[in-house]
Amino acid sequence: MLIEQQLNKLNEKFYGYICAIEESLQKKDLTDEFFLIDLKEFDNEVIKVLALAHPQGEFLRQTIAYLKITSFLYKIKKSVKSFIKKYNFQNDKIDALYQNALSTITTLKLALNSENVEDAYSTIISYEKIADELYKELVADIKNIDNIDEILLTLNIAKKLERISDSTKTIAKYLLFAKEGLDI
Numbered sequence: 001m002l003i004e005q006q007l008n009k010l011n012e013k014f015y016g017y018i019c020a021i022e023e024s025l026q027k028k029d030l031t032d033e034f035f036l037i038d039l040k041e042f043d044n045e046v047i048k049v050l051a052l053a054h055p056q057g058e059f060l061r062q063t064i065a066y067l068k069i070t071s072f073l074y075k076i077k078k079s080v081k082s083f084i085k086k087y088n089f090q091n092d093k094i095d096a097l098y099q100n101a102l103s104t105i106t107t108l109k110l111a112l113n114s115e116n117v118e119d120a121y122s123t124i125i126s127y128e129k130i131a132d133e134l135y136k137e138l139v140a141d142i143k144n145i146d147n148i149d150e151i152l153l154t155l156n157i158a159k160k161l162e163r164i165s166d167s168t169k170t171i172a173k174y175l176l177f178a179k180e181g182l183d184i
Helices: 002-027 039-053 058-086 092-114 117-144 148-180
Strands: none
Touching (some): 002 039, 092 117
């Protein structure tokens, strides 16, 4: 029972991190909770569970999934922070990428709360494909801009938003692995 309690604690912390990221994205402002995300601490807690609790079977899969998730959660956190600090202009494609990124985070959060990872994974894959298409369209559109600084800033922000969708897809894949033991 000890391992289940520790994994529940990790899940609650992970869920809180996703909520903080979602809230910052929604508000387009870095919240206090966003700054409290401590992924090094989370990583250390996962390693402690592995080292001290000797999990087996499904518990080991879940623990490994959290260990793998940490780096992708870090990428999402970094992308959200960069987006919020740099985006101060109007662009329809960037706005669409933003909505898409927010939808992937919200879908992941809902899946964590309901433990319905399978449906969330397929939905997140759809969002990730949409993000890829939006990014390609933006790259094609940006060729008409003369200001190199504007081009670089727009591409940078777009890539950060596209990465949120991509990293969320990878996290959902690890959660699916934890639940079902499918190949990762």
